[in-house]
Amino acid sequence: MVATPSLKGVAVTGFRRNIRKRGPEPLAAKRDQYLQLMDQGVSNSAACREVGINRRTGTRWRYGRTETDSAGRTYSYPSITEQPRVISSRFLSEDERVSIADLLLAGHSIRQIARQLKRDPGTISREIRRNRDPKTENYRPHQAERRAQVRRARSKEGKLRRNTELREYVQQRLDQRWSPEQISSTLRREFAEDPEMQVAPETIYQALYRPERGGLHREAATKLRTRRRARRKRRRPDQRVTRFVDPGALISERPAEVLDRAEPGHWEGDCATRSCTNLSGLTD
Known part of the structure; x- marks a missing residue:
């Protein structure tokens, strides 16, 4: 039986514990080259050979993927061919959130920030209140952008x-x-x-x-009081309809026989322009 020397009192070097292995370098340049080849109509296999990647990697880049970790969390990675969603200008952009964080750090007030960004002060105040870090109460622009994206992707169920x-x-x-x-x-x-x-x-x-x-x-x-099974279209002016069967006629387009009052009945409602005594004289 061979005795194992004791390591007590001896400095042990060269041991690295709990050191995570470094992941692969990002393939941004290869992704761009792969995307250019796909735009030219090259097949997935040919593009992967040209770029120098595995065909399975190219398939994931093209169609996206969904992975589940050991804790049961699901992560979805979109396709690189998908165009980013265009957000309406009435929502704050990520650049504006970075500007808000910089101006807050410089000591500017909410109204000063709103004037520089040409936004309403209520918009800036609501953004800081909703999307700041709940633990530190600090406003972090990139974290605020992610919180806003999650809020926009809320359930559309009524x-x-x-x-x-x-x-x-x-x-x-x-x-x-x-x-x-x-x-x-x-x-x-x-x-x-x-x-x-x-x-x-x-x-x-x-x-x-x-x-x-x-x-x-x-x-x-x-x-309902309207008894309609479907709503009327009112969003665009050309879609709106009146409740009358025939379109209405303007006063400026009334015929000549109305102006000369040649027929009975055309005097109705004319008391504003002609004395009502004339009407009473006709009825006598």
């Missing part, structure tokens, strides 16, 4: 479909021929301390006319 109690309450009142405005105001009074049991009138209208999102019975729309 509030009435999510809340069964609220949906049943609204459905019962609609069956009793209550208007959405009456239901909304009653909910605010009865459930003043519970925001989840409050709903706007427009939400009820959308739930009626789009039952796949709202969860209400479409037949309940006929119990």
Whole structure:
């Protein structure tokens, strides 16, 4: 039996514990080259050979992938061929959030920041309050951008479909021929301390006319005062229609026989321009 020398009192060098292996270098240049080849119509296999990557890597770049770690968390990586989503200019951009963080660090007030970014002060105040770090209360622009993206990707399922109690309450009142405005105001009074049991009138209208999102019975729309099963198009002026069958005529386009009053009945409503005594004389 061979005795193992003791290491007590001897400095041990060369041991590195819990050191994570460094991952591969990013393939940004190869990704750009692969994307150019795909734009030229080159197949996936040929592009992978040209760039010098595995064909499976090219497939993941082209179609994206979804992975699940040991803890059950799912991570989705989009395709590199997808164009970034264009966000409306009324939302703050990542560059504007970086500017907000820099100006806050420099000691500028919210109104000064709003003037420099040409935004409303309420927009800047709401952005800082919503998207700052909840632990440190500091505003970090990139973290704020991620929080805003998560908020924009919220569930599009309607509030009435999510809340069964609220949906049943609204459905019962609609069956009793209550208007959405009456239901909304009653909910605010009865459930003043519970925001989840409050709903706007427009939400009820959308739930009626789009039952796949709202969860209400479409037949309940006929119990409204308008009795319509579908909404009128009012967003664009060329889509709006009047409630009259025939289009209305302007006063400036009235015919000549109305002006000369040659026929009985054309004197109606003319008291503003001609003395009403003339009309009384005609009836005598």
